[in-house]
Amino acid sequence: MTAETPETLLRRATDLQRAGRVQDAIAAYEQLLALRPDIPAGWYNLGYLQRWAGRFEESLVSYQRALDHGVSQPEEVHLNRGVILADHLARSDAAEAELKAALALNPRYVPAWLNLGNLHEDRGLRVEAREAYEQVLALEPDHALALTRLAGLTRAAGPDDPMIDRLRQAIARPGVSAVDRADLGFALGQALDAAGAYDEAFAAYGDANAASRASAGAPVRYDAAAVESLIDRLIEAFPAPAARGQGETGAPLFICGMFRSGSTLTEQILASHSQVTAGGELNLLPTLIQRELQPYPEAAAEAGPEKLERLRRDYLERLRAIHPDAGLVTDKRPDNFLHIGLIKALFPDARIVHTRREPLDNILSIYFLHLDHSMPYALDLMDTAHWHGQYRRLMAHWKALYPKDIYDLDYEALVAEPRPTIERLLGFCGLEWKESCLSFHEANTAVRTASVWQVRQPIYRRSAGRWRNYEAHLGNVRAALEGEQGER
Incomplete structure (x- = not known):
C-alpha cells in the first residue's frame, strides 16, 4: 500500500473535521503532523478538535505548537488557551497570562478584553473587570455584551x-x-x-x-409531556437503592437542586473549609452520559459492574486532572438532581447536598436570568413552575431511596441562621467546624456562575421573600404550585 502524502493527509483530516468525525480527524491530523510538524494550521486544528473532545491538556500542547511554528493570528490561539485554562482546568493565573499575551500582540482584540473582564469577575476583582469592559466599549461603543456586564x-x-x-x-x-x-x-x-x-x-x-x-x-418550546415522561423513566430505571460500596470510593461531594436555589453559596461556604476544594459546575457526569450511556436512563440502568467501574474511574481521572492535589472536591452542577440514581450507582457512598429555596423566589429568579436555550422552561414562568413540580417529584423518589445520603439545605434557613445551619451541613459532610466557613465571602475561589457577586458578600436576607415585590404578576404561578401540592 502506498503511504499517504502530507497533501492527502491534510485533505482527509479537513474532510473528517468538516464531517464532524472528531476522533477520526484527530487521528488524521496526528498522522499529518508526525510527517510535517511545521504546519501551524494543522496544530491549530488539532488543538481545536482536542478541546472539543475534552482532551484539554493535549489541546494546550497543540495550541502551543501552533504558536511555536508561527501560526497566523496568534492572539486567537492565546485566547483559546486562556479559555481552556479558565473554564476547564481551573487555572485562573495561567488563563490571565494567556489573555494578557493575546492583548500584548493585539491591544484592540475585543474577545480577549471580554474574557479578561469575565475572568476578573470570576475572581471577584470588580475594579479590574470594570476596566476591561470599559476598554471594549472604548473600542466598540455599541458592544451590547460589554455594556450588559x-x-x-x-x-x-x-x-x-x-x-x-x-x-x-x-x-x-x-x-x-x-x-x-x-x-x-x-x-x-x-x-x-x-x-x-x-x-x-x-x-x-x-x-x-x-x-x-x-x-x-x-x-424554542418547552415540552411538558416529554419532561413528565423523562421523570417517569428515571424513576422506573432506578427503582431501588444501589448496593453499598466497600470502603472509600473517592467520590466528590455532589451539590444539586434547581438552578438559583443557593448551590453556589453552599459551595462557597464549603470551599472555605480547609479540606474542601470547589469544583464548580462540572460537565463530567453529563459527558459520560452523552458518550457512554445512550439511550439514557435505560442504558445506565442496564450497565453492569464492570462498565460502572470503568465509568467511575473515567470520572475520577478527569476530576483529578482538574484538581490533582485536592482532597474533597465539590461537583456543583444543579441539574445533576436528574442523575442521582446514576451517581449512587457509580459512587454508592456519595453524599449529596440538595439545595432548596422558597418555590416562588426560585421560579422568579430563574425567569430573571438569561439561561441557555437548552433550558427552555426558563423562558416562561408557567413552564418553570411545571419543571419545578417535576423536579420535586423526582427528588421525592431519590430521597425515599437514599434518606440518609441526601441532605436538604434550605436557603431561607441558611440566611436566617447561618451558623447552626452551616454546622449541620458540615456535620453531614463529615467535616469539623471551621470559623472560616462564616467568612466565605472573603475567599479567593473563582466562581463561574450568575451568583458570582452575591457570594462575594456576607450572607444577606434580601433575596428571601423577593417574590412579594412581584406578587401582582404571580397569580397563575401560585395557583399552579398550590395545585401541585394538592395532588401530592
Missing part, C-alpha cells in the same frame, strides 16, 4: 440612574439583534429591580425572555 457591576441608585437610561437607549438602537436585546433586557430588568421599580423590571424581564426566544432562530 458593566451594568451588572453596579447597583442602580434609583429609577433615574444613568445606567438605566443607557441600557434603554441601547435596546432601542436601530438594527440591534435579538440576542443583544435579550442581554441588554436582562441587565435592564436587574437595574430596575435594584432601583425598586418592580413593575417596570417585570416588564423588562418579559421583553428580555421574548428576545431570548426570538434569538434562538428555531422555535
Whole structure:
C-alpha cells in the first residue's frame, strides 16, 4: 500500500473535521503532523478538535505548537488557551497570562478584553473587570455584551440612574439583534429591580425572555409531556437503592437542586473549609452520559459492574486532572438532581447536598436570568413552575431511596441562621467546624456562575421573600404550585 502524502493527509483530516468525525480527524491530523510538524494550521486544528473532545491538556500542547511554528493570528490561539485554562482546568493565573499575551500582540482584540473582564469577575476583582469592559466599549461603543456586564457591576441608585437610561437607549438602537436585546433586557430588568421599580423590571424581564426566544432562530418550546415522561423513566430505571460500596470510593461531594436555589453559596461556604476544594459546575457526569450511556436512563440502568467501574474511574481521572492535589472536591452542577440514581450507582457512598429555596423566589429568579436555550422552561414562568413540580417529584423518589445520603439545605434557613445551619451541613459532610466557613465571602475561589457577586458578600436576607415585590404578576404561578401540592 502506498503511504499517504502530507497533501492527502491534510485533505482527509479537513474532510473528517468538516464531517464532524472528531476522533477520526484527530487521528488524521496526528498522522499529518508526525510527517510535517511545521504546519501551524494543522496544530491549530488539532488543538481545536482536542478541546472539543475534552482532551484539554493535549489541546494546550497543540495550541502551543501552533504558536511555536508561527501560526497566523496568534492572539486567537492565546485566547483559546486562556479559555481552556479558565473554564476547564481551573487555572485562573495561567488563563490571565494567556489573555494578557493575546492583548500584548493585539491591544484592540475585543474577545480577549471580554474574557479578561469575565475572568476578573470570576475572581471577584470588580475594579479590574470594570476596566476591561470599559476598554471594549472604548473600542466598540455599541458592544451590547460589554455594556450588559458593566451594568451588572453596579447597583442602580434609583429609577433615574444613568445606567438605566443607557441600557434603554441601547435596546432601542436601530438594527440591534435579538440576542443583544435579550442581554441588554436582562441587565435592564436587574437595574430596575435594584432601583425598586418592580413593575417596570417585570416588564423588562418579559421583553428580555421574548428576545431570548426570538434569538434562538428555531422555535424554542418547552415540552411538558416529554419532561413528565423523562421523570417517569428515571424513576422506573432506578427503582431501588444501589448496593453499598466497600470502603472509600473517592467520590466528590455532589451539590444539586434547581438552578438559583443557593448551590453556589453552599459551595462557597464549603470551599472555605480547609479540606474542601470547589469544583464548580462540572460537565463530567453529563459527558459520560452523552458518550457512554445512550439511550439514557435505560442504558445506565442496564450497565453492569464492570462498565460502572470503568465509568467511575473515567470520572475520577478527569476530576483529578482538574484538581490533582485536592482532597474533597465539590461537583456543583444543579441539574445533576436528574442523575442521582446514576451517581449512587457509580459512587454508592456519595453524599449529596440538595439545595432548596422558597418555590416562588426560585421560579422568579430563574425567569430573571438569561439561561441557555437548552433550558427552555426558563423562558416562561408557567413552564418553570411545571419543571419545578417535576423536579420535586423526582427528588421525592431519590430521597425515599437514599434518606440518609441526601441532605436538604434550605436557603431561607441558611440566611436566617447561618451558623447552626452551616454546622449541620458540615456535620453531614463529615467535616469539623471551621470559623472560616462564616467568612466565605472573603475567599479567593473563582466562581463561574450568575451568583458570582452575591457570594462575594456576607450572607444577606434580601433575596428571601423577593417574590412579594412581584406578587401582582404571580397569580397563575401560585395557583399552579398550590395545585401541585394538592395532588401530592
